[in-house]
Amino acid sequence: MSDHDFDHSQRLRLEQLEYATLQDAPQSCQINTMKNYGEFRRASEADIWPTFLSEQFVEEWHNQAWLKVYLESILAWLHDLQDNELLDTSKPVYLLQLGACGYKFGLSLMHKLQQGCAEQGLLHIRLCLLIHTPSKQEQALLSRHPDFQFHKAHKRALIIDWGITSSISPLPKKAICETDIDYASNPAILIANGTLSQLAQSLYHVHYYEVYRADVARVYESPINIDTTINEVDACFELPFLQQIKSKVINKDTQDNERIELAYQWTKVSVEDESRYYDSQLSERIKQLLEYQSSKGNSEVIAVPVQAARVINAIDYSFNKGILGLISDHTNDQKGLRLSSSINLVGMALPIDFSSINQLLCEDLSMQSGRLSNDETGCVMVLSEKRAIEFNYARHAFDTSCANEQPKARAQIMQSLDSATAALSDAQIRAFIVQTDHDVKVLKLFLPRLRKEGVPLKHRLAWCQLLSQVWDNYIANLESESFAFELGLLAVALNHWSLAKNCMLMCLEVNGPNSVFLHNLARVAWVTGELDIAQQSIDLAISMSEKKTQAEQLKNELLHYLQRCEKILxxxxxxxxxxxxxxxxxxxxxxxxxxxxxxxxxxxxxxxxxxxxxxxxxxxxxxxxxxxxxxxxxxxxxxxxxxxxxxxxxxxxxxxxxxxxxxxxxxxxxxxxxxxxxxxxxxxxxxxxxxxxxxxxxxxxxxxxxxxxxxxxxxxxxxxxxxxxxxxxxxxxxxxxxxxxxxxxxxxxxxxxxxxxxxxxxxxx
Known part of the structure; x- marks a missing residue:
């Protein structure tokens, strides 16, 4: 082959290859005349975000691995406060749980902190959990929660009427029970898990050095004319307790399956003009952020967490002695965001860019350290910049906890166990529960099998002890309690009567009176010698039950036993x-x-x-x-x-x-x-x-x-x-x-x- 032929062959091959070109600028959606569109508004102001923070986005954090990360960091921070004489022990140190949807994590953490403080000589520090919600219904449900009532009775928990999903007002000076909140005396702890991603974010497409802003609207198949408002106070106090639970949100299956279509319009904007739209506290920082993003020379969609920054800044402003922020949330490890064309009824949640939040925070706040716990979840610590050097132990504890990657390992264990529930031996199941620090979610995987097959008699006591330790880690569900019922039935099968009794009492407390719970409580009370409680419970069960056969049979057996006790000499x-x-x-x-x-x-x-x-x-x-x-x-x-x-x-x-x-x-x-x-x-x-x-x-x-x-x-x-x-x-x-x-x-x-x-x-x- 001659050189000429070789060059010609090479040119042919090159001509067959596709050369990369610059990406197109973002295109607005095509308007379909057969559909109805809501008002197009800036993404951060559109009606696409959750009205109330949803538990479905935060549940994955409620496990023993994440609790351990937070526990070790907070205990180290308390030691730093004490060693640097930054603490007034006559005043409370508040732990603000961001969003009532994270109540399980907050209440669990308070239990762990009490144990940790006792072990490390920190019991003289008065920790107090603050849970906030503007919903009167959530306030009423939380007030009745057994774990919250326990902490409140010991002056360790309060509820404040404060919302963060729309406009941000100053933190209230009193709890809903009229207890004064002392924001000025001590630094505070901010806990946020999966909540910032539910708050409104501004959406931009940075197209190389150009910036496009997204306006968003809902799309309806037909005109909507529905009054979606509800008088929460009336709903709270007029409906029976069980009905409040059912009316808190729309049916969960409907929320997950029914989708709302979204439409996007993109408008080219100047960074200078766009930054002026925001309030004075954020305006300059938004400008710097957009200039930085456009200087990278990429074409990608970014989300700017403006509402999250406002919330953190407002909390820092109220606690003028400084805050320790422990924040973990969904993050995006890929280049740019992929915007969904639809959302479920709860609303949109977008991954959080922690570096963007850091750029939007007040000058005296910064993220001191951070590690990715897995590919899609990030965790950061926020401290007061001017005093960061005084918290070396806290930063070290946080870095060490994150570097161990326990949350990531726990997630992988859960995934592997989900498909192996039938294959593991009894000893292996117990080992996994112990190794995961008696995590409730691990037991939940095996509970159906344990109820169906039982446990070896020689291991009954070991299981009883194990289940009690899992129960110590359990926080009741506000909406309805089913796990406690299933666990109570297993406890009955194992003759673990104290656990069975606690489970049935919790079901009654959370779900309200129910003939099944009362029937089981009567049986437990009978075998533990509480004969008066057994009689009262079975009588109530019969009065509430439509199908009285089982309850009446139990009552007849109990009466026969009592009559024999009276008869024998x-x-x-x-x-x-x-x-x-x-x-x-x-x-x-x-x-x-x-x-x-x-x-x-x-x-x-x-x-x-x-x-x-x-x-x-x-x-x-x-x-x-x-x-x-x-x-x-x-x-x-x-x-x-x-x-x-x-x-x-x-x-x-x-x-x-x-x-x-x-x-x-x-x-x-x-x-x-x-x-x-x-x-x-x-x-x-x-x-x-x-x-x-x-x-x-x-x-x-x-x-x-x-x-x-x-x-x-x-x-x-x-x-x-x-x-x-x-x-x-x-x-x-x-x-x-x-x-x-x-x-x-x-x-x-x-x-x-x-x-x-x-x-x-x-x-x-």
């Missing part, structure tokens, strides 16, 4: 209600409703060996024995008691074998009979040994027999124990039992006998 109901009504541990007649717990706690062969009782290999076997025990109790031959703890339920058992007792004895006739003793046996369950329940239970047993001794003419209690059963022998000796010199058997089968006399004068009779 060896149990004194009046004595129990008078002397032990508020005791943590009670001695109650064993009932059929407790057989499942009985088997769970009795299953260890060591218990039956020490007790010399029957060996139970299954719950079915126990249920077969139960009618015999019940008949023995009804005929006053043998008394089976359950040790019932207010938190744990059945923790053990006590059995009395009586001498011959006729079923027809009256209290007047008993004194003439020769019945003198009752034989005691007792045991403490597999899960509750070495906690002092044995001694408490035997002491209650003594008091119980003493209370009915005059009816049955019982003068003393007798019992025995294997010689090697040191714990039981120690309990008997400490409670006043007298060891008999007579023994039986030898070696490991040596049996020691004990007696306890109500009237010591009859000893040896």
């Amino acid at each position: 060896w149990y004194d109901c009046e004595y129990q209600s008078t002397h032990h009504e508020n005791s943590a541990l009670k001695l109650l007649p064993l009932g059929e409703h407790q057989l499942g717990e009985y088997y769970t706690q009795y299953r260890n062969q060591d218990i039956s060996e020490r007790l010399r009782g029957i060996k139970l290999d299954s719950l079915k076997q126990l249920k077969q024995v139960w009618p015999i025990w019940q008949a023995q109790g009804d005929s006053n031959q043998k008394a089976h008691f359950a040790m019932v703890h207010a938190e744990f339920g059945l923790v053990g058992g006590v059995v009395f074998d009586f001498d011959e007792i006729e079923n027809t004895l009256s209290s007047e006739e008993v004194d003439n009979k020769t019945i003198q003793s009752a034989h005691l046996s007792f045991w403490v369950g597999e899960d509750y040994q070495h906690k002092g329940f044995g001694a408490l239970g035997v002491n209650l047993a003594i008091e119980q027999i003493r209370s009915i001794a005059h009816k049955l003419n019982i003068t003393y209690i007798k019992t025995s124990a294997w010689c090697h059963n040191i714990p039981s022998r120690k309990i008997l000796k400490n409670l006043g039992f007298i060891e008999s010199p007579d023994t039986q058997g030898a070696g490991v089968e040596k049996e020691v006998f004990y007696e306890f006399y109500f009237n010591r004068n009859v000893k040896g009779k």
